[in-house]
Amino acid sequence: MFENLTNKLGNVFKGLTKRGALSESDVENALKEVRTALLEADVALSVVREFIDKVKVRAVGEEVLRSVTPGQQVIKIVNDVLIEVLGSSESELLIDHAPPAVILLVGLQGSGKTTTAGKLAFHLKSKKRKKVMLASLDIYRPAAREQLRILGEQAEVLVLPEIDGESPEKITKRAMAASKVQAIDVLILDTAGRTTLDTAMMSEAKEVFKLSKPSETLLVADSMTGQDAVQTAKAFSELIKISGVVLTRSDGDARGGAALSMRSVTGCPIKFVGVSEKLDGLEPFYPDRAAGRILDMGDVVSLVEKAAETIAEEDAAQMMKRMSQGSFDMNDMLKQIGQLKKMGGLGGIMSMLPGIGKLQKQMAANNFNDKAISKQEAIIYSMTKKERVNVSLLNASRRKRIASGSGTAVSDVNRLVKQQQDMARMMKKMGKMGGLGGLKNMMSSLEGASPNPGLGDGQNSVMDANKMAELQKMMGGNMPNLGNMANRFGGMGLPGLGGKPSKKRR
C-alpha cells in the first residue's frame, strides 16, 4: 500500500544521500518535498505538520550535519519519527477478560465493516482458538444481515439469528444474552455504516456502546480516505471510546496516508489491515515494519514469519537434506514454486524485501511476474516422472514435447533446465558448507542479517552492508551483483528468478 509514497520519498532521499555535507537549507528543501509527498499520500495536514516539525528539530542538530553520513542520518530520523507516528509497538486485541468479550465495529458506509467482521471472526477462531459469535446491528442497508450470515457460515462461527423489526439496541441485548448462554468467548457486533454528521445514528452507536461495554471498539476505515479520515476518526473517538483501528483495502494502491493519520489523531493503534477480499485477508499491523516499508527498507521479519507459517518443518528439513547431497531436481523445484505461491506469490514477497521498489519495475518491464512462474510450473508438470528426477534425459525431442505440452516455447524449457542446473550446482556448494539449505533456513539467515533494518545501529541504517556481504559469501560467491535481486533470489533457492537473462552473471 505504501509503494507510491515509498518512491516519492526515495527520490527525496537519493538527493540527500548523494551529498557529503548537508546544510540546513538542504534539509529544509528535502523536508518541503517530504511534506508534498505526504500530502499527496493523503496524510492529514495536521499530522504532516507535526511530522515535519519533529523531523526538523532532530535533523538540524549539529551532530547530524557534521556526521559522516548526514543523508543516512536524516533518513534514520524520518524512520524513527514514522514509527512514532504509526505507534511504536503492535498491540494485541484485549479479549481475554471474562467472556463474552465484545468487539464493536464502527465506521462510515462502505468502509468494510461487515467483511472485516467476518475476517475477524475467522482470525479469532482459527488463530486464537476462540468461540466466536457474530451479530449484525445493521437494520438499514438491504441484505447487510444476510451478508454477515453468509460470512459467518464461511468462517464457521455462530451468527445471531435475525428477528425482523428489532432495534439495534434490542439486538445487542439479545446477542449478549445468547453469548452468555452459549459460552461464547468473543462477540463481534457489526454496526450500520454512518456518517459522523448524522446525530441520530451517532447516538444509536453511543447507546449500543453503553449496552455492550465492548472490550474493543474498532474503527473500520478505508485506506483510500482523504483528508476526511481525521474528521471521521475524531468524531467517532469523541463520541465513543475507540480502542483501535482496522485499515481496510490496504491491498489497493492508496498511498497509506490514512495509516499515518489515524494513529496520530485517535491515539489508538492500528490493530489490523485488510489485505484481500478473502476471509483470511486480515493481518496484524506492525508499525515498525510499516515504517520500513514506507522507506523501502523492506519487511524481512514479516517475510520470515510468512515463510515459517507456510512451510512445514519436515518439508524444510527434507529439502535441506536433499540439497546438502546436491540432489536438487525438478520435483524440488516444483515444491519451491508451490511454496513461493503460497507465500503470496512474487508480489507478496517482493513487497517485503528492502530496496525492491526499482527492481519491481524492472521485473515488470521484463515480463517477470507470477505468470512466468506459473509457466515454469506448467513446464515441469509436462515432464514425465523420470524426467523430473533425471534432467539429463531431456534431449531435443523430449524438450519439444514438453514445450508443446505446456504451451511454451522450447527456449522456455531450455531456460528452466539451465536454471535448475545452476541452482543444483549452487545447492551442492552450499551443502558442502554445511547446514545452510532449504528456504526456511535461508530466510532465517537473512533475518539474522537484518532483523529490523534501520533500527539496529544508527550508523548504517538502510541495510547492514557487512552482513549482506557475509551472506553473499555464504551463498558461494556466485552472485556477482548483489543489487541484482533476481540473482540473489536465484541463489537463495527461490525458483523462477534466476531465469531472467542476466548479462552480469559470470
Add this chain to the structure above:
Amino acid sequence: MALNWFKKLKTGLSKSASKVEGAIASITGKKTIDQETLYDIEDQLILADLGVEVSGRIAKKIKDQKFELNKNKGIEKTQIAKTLAEEIEQILLPREQNLYEKVNSKPHVLLLAGVNGSGKTTTAAKIAEKFRLEKKSVVLAASDTFRAAAVEQLKTWGKRVGARVVSGEEGGDSAAVAFRAFELAKKEDIDIVIIDTAGRLQNKKDLMEELTKTCRVVSKLDHDAPHQKVVVLDGTVGQNAHSQLKSFDESIGLTGMIITKLDGSAKGGVVVSLAEKFEIPIHAVGVGEGLDDLQIFEASSFSRALAGLD
C-alpha cells in the same frame, strides 16, 4: 426542486465549506494577502482534498486578484469566497453533464463500476428510481457475483423501485449476468439496463480484465453497449481517486463519473482536481441514503457550496 437539492448539497458540503470559509475568514479584514495567509488558504484547500497542486494554484490566483477594499480598508470576505467559487467553477464547468441526457437508445445499457464500498448498488437503485419516475422500465443486472449477499441487496432495492433483477449464482460469471439482462431487455422491450458490477480495487489486474470482458460480452448484442460506463467514486476518497479514475478509464473507457457520500464530513474537493486532469464528465452526486438523494451535478452550485456561499 433545484433549490431543494442545492440545500441538500450545501448541508452535505457544509463541513468542507466551513473549512474553506475558515481560510477565507483568516484573510478577511486584511489589506493585502501576505505569504503566511496564502499558505493558510492553500492548507485549507488541501484539507478539502483539492490536492497540493490545484490548491497551490488557486491560492495563488486569489493572491493575484485585486480586491476592492471596504470602508475599513479591508478585504471583504464574500469577495474572496466569490473569487474562490469562480475559480473552482471554471475548472468544473466543462465536466458538467446530465446523466440522463445521454439516454438515446433502447434498450439503453448503463454500467456502474468502482472500488469496493463506493456505493455502486445504492447508486444503481437511485438511478432506477429516477427512470421509474420518468415512466421508463428498468432491469437491474446483479453482476456482483462475488460479495456475499450482494445479489440480495440489489433484489431488495429492485423490489423498492419496481425493477426486475437478473442474477446468477454466487461465484458465477458476472459478464453472463449482464448479457442475460440485456437479452431480456431486448426481448421484453425494457427501456433501461443497469449493470451493477462487483467492487474491485483498481490495481487488481485480473479483476479489471473481468470488467473489460463484461463490456465486451455486452457489446455482442449491440455494438455501442454499454452506452454509458460510469465509475462510482466515494466522496471520502482522497488523492487515490486519481488512480481509480485512470485505471477504470483505461480498462473500459469511462463515459462519466458519479461522486457518492457527500452527505458526511467528506469534502469531495478531489472532484476539482479530477476535473482538471481528466476529460471525464461528472454526472451526479450522492448526498444521502434516500432514493431521491442522487442529484444532477451542477458546477456552479457545487462550487458555491464548496466556497461557503449561499
